[in-house]
Each structure stands twice: as C-alpha cells, then as structure tokens.
Amino acid sequence: MRWPEQAAEVERYRLRRMPRLLVVAPGARPPATLDPLEDWVREPVDDGELQARWEILRARAVPRTPVVDSQDVLHYAGRRLPLAAGEAELVRLLLESYRSVVRREELAQRLWPDSDARRRNALDVRVLRARRRLEPLGLIIRTVWRRGYLLDADLGGDAG
Numbered sequence: 809m810r811w812p813e814q815a816a817e818v819e820r821y822r823l824r825r826m827p828r829l830l831v832v833a834p835g836a837r838p839p840a841t842l843d844p845l846e847d848w849v850r851e852p853v854d855d856g857e858l859q860a861r862w863e864i865l866r867a868r869a870v871p872r873t874p875v876v877d878s879q880d881v882l883h884y885a886g887r888r889l890p891l892a893a894g895e896a897e898l899v900r901l902l903l904e905s906y907r908s909v910v911r912r913e914e915l916a917q918r919l920w921p922d923s924d925a926r927r928r929n930a931l932d933v934r935v936l937r938a939r940r941r942l943e944p945l946g947l948i949i950r951t952v953w954r955r956g957y958l959l960d961a962d963l964g965g966d967a968g
Contacts, residue, residue, distance in 0.1 A: 811848060812836055822846070827865035829858070844868050874947060874959070876900050884945050894919075895938050902949065902959035911956040 809818055811830040821828045822843065830848040832838045838848045845868055847861050867886075874884040880896035882889040891899060901918055902910055916931050935957060939949045946962045 811839060825869075827862075827869045829862050829865055831858075872961075873906060874899070874903060874945075876903065882942070882945070884947060887945055889941065889945055891941070894934055895941060898934050898938050899942070899959070902957065905958070907958060907960050909952045909956045909958045913956075915956065 809821070809828060809830050811818065811832045813833070818828055818830065818839075822845075825845065828846045830839065830846070831853060832848050832850045834851055838850070839846070845865060847865055849857060849861060870886040872885065874882060876882050876891065876896050876899050880891045880893060882891055882896070882899060897919060898915070901915055904910070912928075912931060916928070919934070920930065935949055935951075942949065942959075943962075948960050948962050950958050950960055952958060
C-alpha cells in the first residue's frame with residue numbers, strides 16, 4: 809500500500825486487524841505505529857526486502873492460540889489437523905485452560921459423564937493418542953504428576 813496516498817485504506821486494514829506493508833513515498837513522513845501487523849519501507853525499495861518484510865507480517869498475523877472448529881479440525885500456527893470426535897473433545901477441554909492444568913478427574917467426568925468403570929484407562933489411552941497426533945504441529949500435552957494435564961506449545965520448535 810502506498811503511503812500517504814492510501815492512508816484511508818490503511819486505516820480500514822488497521823481496523824480489520826489485517827497486515828499492512830506500506831511503501832512510503834520519498835520525502836514523506838512514515839506513520840508512527842507500534843502495531844506488529846504494520847511495517848513500512850521507503851521508495852525505492854529492493855524487491856527482496858519487500859518480500860521478506862511481507863512474509864514476516866504474514867507470519868505475525870497467524871493466530872498463535874490453537875482452535876478446534878465445529879468440524880473437529882484443529883487450527884494452529886497456519887496448519888490444520890482433522891481430529892477424531894474423541895480427540896477433538898479432549899483438545900477442546902484442554903484448550904479451555906490453555907497452558908494451565910486440567911485435573912484428570914474433571915477431564916474424565918466431562919468426557920464420560922455416565923461412566924465410572926473405565927475412565928482412568930480410557931483417559932490415558934485418549935491422551936496418548938492425542939499426544940502423538942498433536943506433536944507434529946508443535947503442541948504438547950504435558951502430564952502434571954498427580955494433578956492432570958495441560959496443553960502447551962513446544963516453544964523449542966518452529967510452530968510456537
């Protein structure tokens with residue numbers, strides 16, 4: 809987007825929380841902003857620099873909190889993973905307290921409200937399977953000894 813010629817359009821993008829890369833005219837004053845979704849370069853600009861800055865803005869615009877949609881698809885860091893119904897239910901419960909502990913008893917009660925007999929083993933199996941499926945996305949289900957589980961991002965990877 810050209811600055812300051814397209815200032816009104818830039819403002820519309822700001823309100824919609826869309827990434828903006830502004831090409832500032834020679835001699836024009838660049839906008840003063842701390843918004844991580846906005847950056848600027850001055851004309852004349854190298855195509856390589858323009859492309860690199862745009863890629864950074866696009867990466868910043870990707871939601872960093874996982875979400876399971878109504879079709880049981882997990883969205884995280886620009887990637888999607890279809891989940892089985894039971895996996896989706898478990899992940900949704902963990903996302904309600906993202907990066908905080910959810911007690912085993914609460915998970916079991918909410919996943920199987922009418923059953924007591926097989927809850928412990930069934931929960932262990934469901935967590936194990938979900939761990940394996942989420943790991944390639946950079947998400948980890950951590951065991952908090954004698955308390956429960958928490959869903960966290962693997963900040964050592966590239967998806968966190």
